[in-house]
Amino acid sequence: MEYSYFTLNGGQVGNLACEHCNFDQFNIKGKIKYAFLFLESIPFFPLKKKIILSCVKCHNILNNSSIDSGLYKSIKKNTFKFHFMFPMYTGLFLSVLALVYWQYVKYQENLLTQAHIQSPRKHDFYFINYHKINKNTRPNQHYRLGKVVSVNNGLVSLIYGGFTYTKSSSLIRDVQGGMTYDSRYFNADEHSFTIEQLQNLYNDDAILAVRRPINNRLYGNVVIDSISINKSYRTLAEMYNDKGLAFMTYSHIESNLDNAYKYFIKSSENGFSKGQVNLSKLYLGAGEINKALYWLDKASIQGNAVAIKLYIENCKTVNGCEKSIFINKLTEIGYDVSSNEVNFNKK
Numbered sequence: 001m002e003y004s005y006f007t008l009n010g011g012q013v014g015n016l017a018c019e020h021c022n023f024d025q026f027n028i029k030g031k032i033k034y035a036f037l038f039l040e041s042i043p044f045f046p047l048k049k050k051i052i053l054s055c056v057k058c059h060n061i062l063n064n065s066s067i068d069s070g071l072y073k074s075i076k077k078n079t080f081k082f083h084f085m086f087p088m089y090t091g092l093f094l095s096v097l098a099l100v101y102w103q104y105v106k107y108q109e110n111l112l113t114q115a116h117i118q119s120p121r122k123h124d125f126y127f128i129n130y131h132k133i134n135k136n137t138r139p140n141q142h143y144r145l146g147k148v149v150s151v152n153n154g155l156v157s158l159i160y161g162g163f164t165y166t167k168s169s170s171l172i173r174d175v176q177g178g179m180t181y182d183s184r185y186f187n188a189d190e191h192s193f194t195i196e197q198l199q200n201l202y203n204d205d206a207i208l209a210v211r212r213p214i215n216n217r218l219y220g221n222v223v224i225d226s227i228s229i230n231k232s233y234r235t236l237a238e239m240y241n242d243k244g245l246a247f248m249t250y251s252h253i254e255s256n257l258d259n260a261y262k263y264f265i266k267s268s269e270n271g272f273s274k275g276q277v278n279l280s281k282l283y284l285g286a287g288e289i290n291k292a293l294y295w296l297d298k299a300s301i302q303g304n305a306v307a308i309k310l311y312i313e314n315c316k317t318v319n320g321c322e323k324s325i326f327i328n329k330l331t332e333i334g335y336d337v338s339s340n341e342v343n344f345n346k347k
């Protein structure tokens with residue numbers, strides 16, 4: 001806490017005598033000493049209140065002990081009125097408000113955790129103090145993530161993150177940083193618990209919190225490899241395209257956009273026309289028209305109607321791009337591109 005002073009103007013008072021000039025009018029000033037934290041403009045609480053009476057004529061300061069105590073009290077009361085004093089408690093008031101809000105958020109989070117423990121679901125994330133489950137942890141390396149991989153007949157199977165930390169906040173950082181998306185983040189060994197055991201672990205503070213991803217996302221990042229959930233792929237290229245799309249869902253996060261590029265490029269290089277179109281769209285958005293046309297051409301040769309349309313549309317804007325050459329090439333392969341509709345005469 002630091003301290004500062006604030007002065008209130010309390011008007012004037014008469015019927016007093018100045019020791020110097022015998023004038024009877026005095027100016028009233030109220031001086032408040034207050035405590036603040038970081039910001040002088042936000043007082044936390046007042047510490048001291050003092051009345052200063054100065055002669056209107058010669059500015060001589062009156063010795064307060066020379067005034068009648070009843071008069072002094074009434075001056076003090078009028079000067080430090082409640083509505084003047086209230087702002088002196090601003091910091092305290094805000095702190096209490098913040099504390100109440102923080103408690104409320106904690107309360108809500110705990111309710112949610114309890115609910116997730118009672119009705120577990122695949123992909124729930126557990127924030128664990130592992131030291132309370134297994135004493136054989138390295139000193140100070142207590143915190144690790146857990147993830148539900150299956151729920152069968154009331155048995156919940158968890159896998160643990162390969163990393164342990166001294167601080168529980170490191171776990172959130174891993175999630176936010178997109179580390180957990182990589183399936184190698186977690187160890188393969190599964191550990192089964194009954195719901196009752198999980199509840200006990202929560203009561204013992206071994207489970208700190210349980211979070212359930214919404215739309216495959218937790219703390220702003222994609223955490224679930226949605227592709228691996230219920231889908232089988234004919235090709236790797238198709239899977240890469242889906243991974244890219246998963247990252248595009250939250251492309252406002254820069255690392256997600258980078259990952260989307262990465263997977264669309266992999267998909268494109270493996271010859272998947274939808275991946276090539278998606279990559280082209282990213283290039284078009286970034287103003288890299290020539291790169292976009294390169295991949296749109298590849299996808300068009302495979303008969304991708306969206307690619308053909310996008311190629312023709314963007315060809316116009318590029319010097320040296322000949323729409324007729326493109327159409328002739330496709331016609332030679334066996335596609336009918338004469339109308340706006342692309343007819344696939346060839347697979």
Ligand SMILES: [Zn+2]
Nearest residue numbers: 018021055058
């Ligand atoms: Zn005077």
